[in-house]
Amino acid sequence: MKTIFHSAESRGFADHGWLKSYHSFSFANYHNPEKIHFGVLRVLNDDSVEGGMGFGKHPHHNMEIISIPLEGDLEHGDNMGNQGIIRKGDIQVMSAGSGIMHSEKNAHPNKRVKFLQIWIIPNQQNVPPRYDQKSIVKNAVKNDFQQILSPNPNDVGVWIYQDAWFHLAKFDKDFSKTYTLHQSGNGAYVFVIDGKIKIGDQTLTSRDALGIWETSEFNIQALENSEFLIMDVPMQLPRL
Structure with a gap:
């Protein structure tokens, strides 16, 4: 058995004021050549977004994107017509495939939302984009x-x-x-x-x-x- 330990303190960190994000793997302005991915696990971001703030509409393609809320309410919208709220006890997935545009924001005006955003490299490319959201708490x-x-x-x-x-x-x-x-x-x-x-x-x-x-x-x-x-x-x- 082989192992590699990644302490919480070893993660990259970005503070944008409204967004605080810890990166387990190289992401955006954080680059660590020894932490690019773990197999097909490419991104594990531990995000905290201030009330009323969020990410405007932006594109993704050929990536499996999973969001797991840990606290608060995360509002999602995309160009396929999906609109809704994901909460602690839910899981959301997007197969970006041939291309998707989406936005995500804190649905509450004055409480933080915390969530894990995870990207997995898919085994198929250019599939039709898809969205799903399910409750896992039940x-x-x-x-x-x-x-x-x-x-x-x-x-x-x-x-x-x-x-x-x-x-x-x-x-x-x-x-x-x-x-x-x-x-x-x-x-x-x-x-x-x-x-x-x-x-x-x-x-x-x-x-x-x-x-x-x-x-x-x-x-x-x-x-x-x-x-x-x-x-x-x-x-x-x-x-x-």
């Missing part, structure tokens, strides 16, 4: 791995054009469980939202991350009540 489980994303449109959660699976977990203190990767050649990027966990000899606290590959499984122990996200992704970049 299927939430304690002390288990809740699947919230997969490559299968018939699975629970949302789906993307890539052999990737996301699981959200909330573990009670001292609980431990073994995670099994979904397919050979995949690795897992474990991101701690809150709390403290241990994987092997590595302890992770809030916003720390551990990349794990060349193994079929690994054990996670909660050292305190914890919430974390497992992104199970191909380590080989697609040849498109």
